[in-house]
Amino acid sequence: MAETADIVVVGGGCIGASVALYLAQNHAGKVVLLEQKELANGASGKGIGIVRTHYTHPVLAELAYLSQQRFHNFKELYGGYDSGFNPCGYFVLVGESDVATLNTVVQMHQSMNIKVDLMDLQQVQAQIPHLNLNDVAAVAYEPHSGYGSPPQTTLAFAQRAADLGVEVLTHTPVKDIELDAAGKVQSVVTVQGAIATRTVIDCVGPWARKFTQNLGLEFPVHPVVEHVVVVQRPVEFLQNHPVVSDLVNLSYSRSDPQQPYTRIGNSDPKHHPQFMLQDADDFHGQIYPQITEELHHKLIQRYPILEKGKVVAKYSGIWGVTPDYQPIIDHLACIPGLYCAVGFSGHGYKLSPIIGELMSQFILGDRSRIDKLNLFRFSRFQEDDFIKSPITYGKAKGLR
Ligand SMILES: Cc1cc2nc3c(=O)[nH]c(=O)nc-3n(C[C@H](O)[C@H](O)[C@H](O)COP(=O)(O)OP(=O)(O)OC[C@H]3O[C@@H](n4cnc5c(N)ncnc54)[C@H](O)[C@@H]3O)c2cc1C
Structure with missing residues (x-):
């Protein structure tokens, strides 16, 4: 393990790995x-x-768009590694009360050159014959969107970072960040010893609140299960289907690349307080049956044929x-040398390529493209200036 480093990134998720990679690409030193x-x-x-x-x-739409472009060119940009990205297309379904919002969002995206169109229900039905559209009033379609593999992408970023000279150390928890007499970052203390450094990037995701507690910095980041x-789709429905974001029954689903499987997740914010943990270390893969039953039910409601599926x-x-479901990306002015990119809620994977890029520019002092990051400043919570969209969906609220 190095005894000194120019920059130490803490946290080997997609965000930390992307930040480390871009720092190496931008010749940030050790x-x-x-x-x-x-x-x-x-x-x-x-x-x-x-x-x-x-x-x-x-701003989120723009960051997501910039990231999407990087997913499309992933191998060329990141040393030939594969993120598992499959641009299979993405549908947003809304009910009657959200049609006006959907129309406004689509117009806004089109004005930003994002490829998205409204689709009539017959067209949607032709693309996904088994989809139940009875309670759906309008649909938008993004042909360039899809899904990737977060673990594979994280490994790809880390491997590329290592190729470019980053020392990647697993099983090395950071126990403390030490400050000098002036209160500036001086070193990180790990189980294997200390690394002297003047710059630390906190990318510990759901562990954010705990990580800096003994520095007196309490991040409003809550671990949620x-x-x-x-x-498994039955024989009548073996063909893969696009991603569906269901703003009527508040869920999202996609098919798998290799197997005839469809997976569904929750996007109903009312569940989040129920599944909030005190500490990320309290997470041991626990499952709350009431929500898995609800998700299964929602999947069958949207794809009735899946009643036959196992x-x-x-x-x-x-x-x-975080309280506004948006990340905290900042330089912590009270501790010179400490930066953070945490609390990505449900957006961290799709944003990871562009966040690594912008974060490395921010750290290296290139201010030309980083105005957008001001939106995600830590102090917004003290200022009571939460991130709010100009328009919102009735039930999905801040999640979209
Ligand atoms: C079920 C589910 C579905 C999701 N679906 C989507 C989706 O469809 N699209 C999307 O964009 N996002 C989605 N997300 C969210 C996305 O996965 C996260 O926003 C993203 O992975 C966050 O990455 P991260 O690097 O910030 O955090 P993490 O991946 O949590 O990484 C933080 C890392 O820090 C490490 N760490 C913590 N403390 C220390 C320490 N003291 N020392 C060293 N290391 C430490 C942890 O071990 C961990 O590996 C989903 C998440 C879940 C759980």
Whole structure:
């Protein structure tokens, strides 16, 4: 292990690995990436991996669009490694009360050159014959969106970072960040010893609140258990289908690349307080049966033919949620040398390529493209200036 480093990135999820990679690409000097367990041990190990641009906030839509372009060119950009990205297309379904919002979002995206169109229900039915559209009033379609593999993408970023000289150390938890007499970052303390450094990037995801507690910095990032149910499609429905974001029954689903499986996750914010943990270390893969049953029911409601399908897996992961469901990306002015990119809620995977790029520019002092990051500043919570979209969906609220 290095005894000194120019920059230490803490947390080997998709965000930390992407930041480390871009720092190396931008010749940031000696960079070390430290992960307490295996890479993709947290949210990035269990994410469903949807890559879409459908956001009601223009900055998020733009970041998602920039990231989507990087997913399309992943191998060329990142040393030939594969993210598992499958641009199979993405549908957003809304009910009557959300039609006006959908129309406004689609117009906003089109004005930003994002490829998205409204589709009539017959066209949708032709693309996904088994989809029940009885309670759906309008649909938008993003042909360039789809899904990737969060663990595979995390490994790809980390491998490319290592190729470019980053020292990637797993099973190396950071126990403390030491400050000098002036209160500036001086070193990180790991179980294997200390690394002297003036710059630390906190990318610990759902562990954010705990990680900096002894520095007196309490991040409003809450670990929330997020569930997934996987159903095997019957012979009548073997063909893969696009991603469906269901803003009527508040769920999202996609098919798998190799097997005739469909997986569904929850996007109903009312469940999040129920599944919130005190500490990310309290997560041991626990499953709350009431939500997995509800998800299974929602899947059958949307694809009635899946009543014949077998449930092949139910599992959970954790994500780090902030009060406005948006990340905290900042330089912590009270501790010079400490930066953070945490609390990505349900957006971290799709944003990971562009966040690594912008974060490395921010750290290296290139201010030309980073105005957008001001939206995600830590102080917004003290200022009571939460991130709000100009328009919102009735039930999905801040999640979109
Ligand atoms: C079921 C599920 C479905 C999801 N679906 C989507 C989706 O469709 N699209 C999307 O964009 N996002 C989705 N997400 C969210 C997305 O996965 C996360 O936003 C993203 O993975 C966050 O990445 P991260 O690197 O910030 O955090 P994490 O992946 O949690 O990484 C943080 C890492 O820090 C490490 N760490 C913590 N403390 C220390 C320490 N002291 N020392 C060293 N290492 C430490 C942890 O072990 C962990 O590996 C989903 C998440 C889940 C759980």
